Amino acid sequence: MIKSYALGIYPRSPKLIAATRKNDKKLPTMFSAEKKKLIKEQQKAKLSYICDPLLDWNDMFRPFANVKGVSPSALNRFFETNTFYRKLIVSDQLNGYGNVIKSNIALSLLPKKNHVAACMPDPYTFADLNENKFYKNYADYLFAIADMLSKEAQTLSKTNVEFIQLNAPSIAYRAESVDIALVKDAIERVKRNTKSKVYLHLYFGNVSKIFSKLLDIKIDGLNVDLSTTALNSIINYKVDNGLCLGAIDAMNTKMEDVKDTARIISDALDKMEPKEAYISTTCDLEFLPYDFAVKKLSRLGTISRSVRYD
Amino acid sequence: MTRSFPTQEIGSLKKPEWLLELVRNKSISDEDKNKARNDAAYLNIKTLEDIGLDVVYDGEVRRVEMYEYPVRYIDGFEFAGLVRSWDNKYYKKARCVGKVTYKKDFHLDEFKFVKQNSKRMVKVPVTGPYTLADWSYNEFYRNKEEFVLDLARNVVRPLIQDLVKHGAQIIQIDEPAATTHPAEMKIFADAINECAKGIRAKITVHACYSGNEYQALVPYTLEIKAAQFALEFANRDSWKLGVSDNVRNGYSVLKTFREHGYNGEIGLGVVDVHVDDLEPVELVRDRLLYAAKVLGDPTKVYANPDCGLRTRTRSIAFEKLRRVVKGAELARQVLS
Numbered sequence: 001m002i003k004s005y006a007l008g009i010y011p012r013s014p015k016l017i018a019a020t021r022k023n024d025k026k027l028p029t030m031f032s033a034e035k036k037k038l039i040k041e042q043q044k045a046k047l048s049y050i051c052d053p054l055l056d057w058n059d060m061f062r063p064f065a066n067v068k069g070v071s072p073s074a075l076n077r078f079f080e081t082n083t084f085y086r087k088l089i090v091s092d093q094l095n096g097y098g099n100v101i102k103s104n105i106a107l108s109l110l111p112k113k114n115h116v117a118a119c120m121p122d123p124y125t126f127a128d129l130n131e132n133k134f135y136k137n138y139a140d141y142l143f144a145i146a147d148m149l150s151k152e153a154q155t156l157s158k159t160n161v162e163f164i165q166l167n168a169p170s171i172a173y174r175a176e177s178v179d180i181a182l183v184k185d186a187i188e189r190v191k192r193n194t195k196s197k198v199y200l201h202l203y204f205g206n207v208s209k210i211f212s213k214l215l216d217i218k219i220d221g222l223n224v225d226l227s228t229t230a231l232n233s234i235i236n237y238k239v240d241n242g243l244c245l246g247a248i249d250a251m252n253t254k255m256e257d258v259k260d261t262a263r264i265i266s267d268a269l270d271k272m273e274p275k276e277a278y279i280s281t282t283c284d285l286e287f288l289p290y291d292f293a294v295k296k297l298s299r300l301g302t303i304s305r306s307v308r309y310d
Numbered sequence: 311m312t313r314s315f316p317t318q319e320i321g322s323l324k325k326p327e328w329l330l331e332l333v334r335n336k337s338i339s340d341e342d343k344n345k346a347r348n349d350a351a352y353l354n355i356k357t358l359e360d361i362g363l364d365v366v367y368d369g370e371v372r373r374v375e376m377y378e379y380p381v382r383y384i385d386g387f388e389f390a391g392l393v394r395s396w397d398n399k400y401y402k403k404a405r406c407v408g409k410v411t412y413k414k415d416f417h418l419d420e421f422k423f424v425k426q427n428s429k430r431m432v433k434v435p436v437t438g439p440y441t442l443a444d445w446s447y448n449e450f451y452r453n454k455e456e457f458v459l460d461l462a463r464n465v466v467r468p469l470i471q472d473l474v475k476h477g478a479q480i481i482q483i484d485e486p487a488a489t490t491h492p493a494e495m496k497i498f499a500d501a502i503n504e505c506a507k508g509i510r511a512k513i514t515v516h517a518c519y520s521g522n523e524y525q526a527l528v529p530y531t532l533e534i535k536a537a538q539f540a541l542e543f544a545n546r547d548s549w550k551l552g553v554s555d556n557v558r559n560g561y562s563v564l565k566t567f568r569e570h571g572y573n574g575e576i577g578l579g580v581v582d583v584h585v586d587d588l589e590p591v592e593l594v595r596d597r598l599l600y601a602a603k604v605l606g607d608p609t610k611v612y613a614n615p616d617c618g619l620r621t622r623t624r625s626i627a628f629e630k631l632r633r634v635v636k637g638a639e640l641a642r643q644v645l646s
Contacts, residue, residue, distance in 0.1 A: 011391075011392075011393070011394070012392075012394075012400075014391070014392060017392055017398070017400050020398040021398060058396070058397045058398075059396075075396055077490070077519065077520070080490050080491045082393075082395065082401075082444070082445055082487070082490075083393075083394055083395060083396065084395060084396035085396070086396075086397075252447050252448070252449070253390050253405045253447040253449060254405075254447065254448075254449040286393075286394055287393060288390075288393070289390045289391025289392055289393055289403065290391060290392075291390075291391060292390060292391065
């Protein structure tokens with residue numbers, strides 16, 4: 001058995017979608033009720049970390065739209081998906097309050113007996129997908145974001161969020177052109193002064209060519225989306241820190257075979273020997289319809305219990 | 311067309327409220343609903359003709375939406391549920407669970423109606439195989455290429471064949487997903503060519519909002535057997551008048567088309583379909599003149615909106631189309 005989690009934005013149920021279309025007065029109550037249901041599904045699947053399913057997040061950046069100096073702008077395609085996010089414009093110095101993520105997740109709904117996890121964008125992805133109209137150079141822009149996110153991580157850490165995942169699709173998508181040295185500094189700034197575990201989630205691109213450099217980043221672990229980075233291309237690396245294998249495809253309704261997936265993961269972990277091991281979904285579950293997302297959660301739990309790794 | 315800057319629409323228009331209310335009303339018979347759809351189609355056709363467009367259709371008034379509607383008529387698909395497009399907007403996404411086959415000639419009746427009721431050239435919009443595959447989950451095919459090509463051979467080509475057999479002369483293959491995955495452009499090109507194989511009609515391709523400003527498409531423009539690429543540009547362009555490169559920044563990729571040796575037609579998006587602001591006719595004129603300057607032949611520059619106008623109110627949509635027509639007239643005057 002290994003640990004498991006499924007972070008990110010979850011899909012809304014058809015009932016909730018219908019309510020958002022009508023701008024139903026009961027929406028806040030409905031969001032809470034639907035969140036509770038999905039938290040229960042995570043518990044039923046016996047995931048190691050439980051999270052807010054973020055049903056009220058429109059995209060991963062939107063909670064930051066109210067930060068001073070930041071404003072939302074046009075819709076942009078989110079990588080190669082058919083989903084769009086609203087690009088933020090940074091037009092003043094970023095002085096994040098350190099309270100953005102905390103105030104946008106329903107910590108009170110998360111049972112105290114469970115370990116709690118949360119996610120937020122990594123500084124490079126934040127810088128890459130939004131627009132700088134204030135900082136004179138890219139490094140200043142990137143590090144200002146990193147400092148803002150560091151405050152967020154510190155606040156989460158103080159509120160018993162034990163595990164923080166930095167969503168880093170841009171690093172994976174632009175693996176061939178990303179300035180890893182710069183990005184390493186930025187990510188390490190986020191981790192600094194944070195007691196929580198910090199993992200970097202690399203999805204939507206093949207990171208095999210930069211995997212060795214990513215392993216040098218001083219954080220607690222990496223999460224690799226196996227639908228875009230072939231396991232065989234990284235299997236020969238020894239991993240000193242933690243490793244999470246994104247083995248449950250959140251971009252396809254096809255269900256993973258329990259035995260095959262568990263065997264493949266077990267064999268890979270035996271070779272890679274990470275200090276701690278997890279499995280997760282490849283990315284946010286919001287790319288699946290509700291019923292399929294729930295099935296995938298259950299499958300994630302089953303597979304995690306079928307993997308053997310000491 | 312031999313005249314400069316022919317005008318056309320791209321596809322969808324917002325459905326009239328009265329039609330939506332009527333179609334949702336369970337107490338009204340299917341026969342009466344169809345009569346209402348005919349009325350709405352007729353209204354759209356005549357309005358587009360009155361506006362002065364050279365090439366028209368019915369505003370896709372009978373179709374729920376460009377993905378869900380065709381998928382209903384393709385064996386091998388099952389609807390999985392709703393998936394977010396953005397914010398509170400969702401679309402019904404299907405899973406492919408078996409070999410895809412063409413169940414029914416799902417655009418034929420609407421085409422026959424338009425043909426019978428229009429005095430202008432008619433262009434039938436058809437959702438392309440690449441987009442149908444890209445917007446679906448694939449649980450059946452070994453890879454995306456097999457999935458896309460089967461959709462092209464078994465669904466879209468037979469559909470086009472049926473339309474052409476009944477008199478369709480222009481088919482617009484809608485492929486909004488076309489350049490979403492730059493690494494898959496070869497699959498896209500092969501799929502369009504599979505659709506066009508043996509078809510005796512003008513094939514045009516419409517793509518939009520799929521990133522990288524068509525840089526990924528350009529290398530395939532000579533290989534793809536399409537007479538026209540109808541693309542969006544206006545939403546990226548400035549609103550300043552003029553035909554210089556720096557003012558017409560939204561159209562800069564046209565130079566890449568020319569440098570690559572593409573000399574087919576371009577359907578030039580000259581009005582933005584995502585804003586209510588109405589483009590001045592002089593701006594439409596300058597956008598067309600710029601394209602003609604870059605591409606050389608104004609008879610190969612078609613004036614159209616960036617995309618279908620279904621997200622705008624009907625009055626805004628029709629006014630935008632009027633400006634497309636008037637802008638094209640002004641551009642012709644300049645050249646004459």
